[in-house]
Amino acid sequence: MDNLKHKLPPLGQLGPFIALVIACTVFGMTTERFFSADNFSLILQQVMVVGVIAIGQTLIILTAGIDLSCGMIMALGSIVMTKLAADSGVPAPLAILAGIAVTALFGLVNGLLVTRIKLPPFIVTLGTFNIAFAITQLYSGAQTVTEVSPVMTWLGSTFAIGGANVAYGTVLMVLLYLGVWFWLRETAPGRHVYAVGNNPEATRLVGIPPERILLGVYVLAGVFYGIASLLSVARTGVGDPNAGQTENLDAITAVVLGGTSLFGGRGVVLGSLIGAVVVGVLRNGLTLMGVSSVYQVLITGILVILAVTVDQLSRKGGR
Template structure:
């Protein structure tokens, strides 16, 4: 007999949405301006870059990998697209595609090293983190690119729903999440990502090319980092060579808080969006309360440890 408990999603899937509701309730009761359309729009605008990076990070973690290079690859993409437009007068659409091609290329390198040479993703992406950082600094001369074409800034513009300004970049982030959610849930190639993360050897034995799936995931993740590059440029109005140094940890935090297992094979992409928003809500709410940023980082770290602990305990309970 099917019970109500059997019909409910696992706690790991509901957890991020429950945490988001609790955080919003607490800050709504303790601050004056938290429950306003403008404040929620600001939170979404603040998390849109990390949110899109976290899409790629989720795909990689679903395959039981991890990508430490994502933030610096994003920064390199933003420098490439802004600097080639400034130095060579390349039209903005082509410059954007070049930036995304560079970030996807880094994904390809990561994927080849993981699938062909069988290096651990942690080591590979730690290495490409440093390579991307060095190339970014050398190519930019450690200088911020300020002459940015207007077309690269469009996603930072806003439109109004009532009195609430909504950034076009926020809409793009939500659409990307919905698209990836549909792909992972309703297409064979999306389900292969879960299969590789659950049991790569069994997946290979049923005829699914696991290396090809992994390679495709890393390249696709790199392309998402390129989109995040464009969002970063649109939000700040510059190409910043010093960006991306903490976004890798922020993205992993969003994925873990969103209920995706670090051991691969389990997770819902919309949970990652909720995880990113939870981090944004915490930082926004604590700022409104006048809490130091040091304590914001402390609380975020505690939440990550709790989320990983819950994941580990749930895995043991399922055995």
């Protein structure tokens, strides 16, 4: 029994899969339309923006930080790329790169404030959340950009597979997760991210500069927010200045449900994908059942508290 216990993954890693299986079983038994290829494809399309944001959020939380600005940085990136293409005549590929550059710049600002001035990530990103929101509203004139290049909406188009219409953006999201999972697991820089989250002082003593790792993580997270900007435009077909106001909480929810510890140093990025899908399945299933959106938010909040409680108990049990 002891050998079997050691071979099993930690509860924090099994939790997302268990929650997903339970949710799918319950909704499959209560709604006829849930178990259909088109419905599962729709769920993945609905979570692809938050899913990519959650990659960046996972990297930051692995270093014992948190990013409240991710959603608004994403919204700013989408406005920058769509307005440059629509109003300034910038070619769509260059406009996309400009939008990602802006989100990466915000990541750099967050990282510099955390590493150089030693401000708490919570305070820094709360401030940049408001700054990004204000810039987004001012630059867009609080108006939605509707003239969007087909290049920017291509990832929202679909192809048929197994009786379902799968969006190219969904494929991109999965590929990004696999790439980051490999990077964190198999490369030295990826393992350094875990080391900084576990013990930054010990990391410094072995010759790894934690400030450089942290700065790189925040910039890389900004790049992922920029990619999420493009996916947001591709999914909605517009540049929306009012987007991104709740995506920060949705991304944190996905990461926590996915088993990544808020205390840093523990977690698997693929778990964040499962966490995002769990939230998507809950909202989809409850909508099919005709449950009010207020109860969807309530249930999501309860799940987050349970996930953090499990994480805290597992940390105490490991001491």
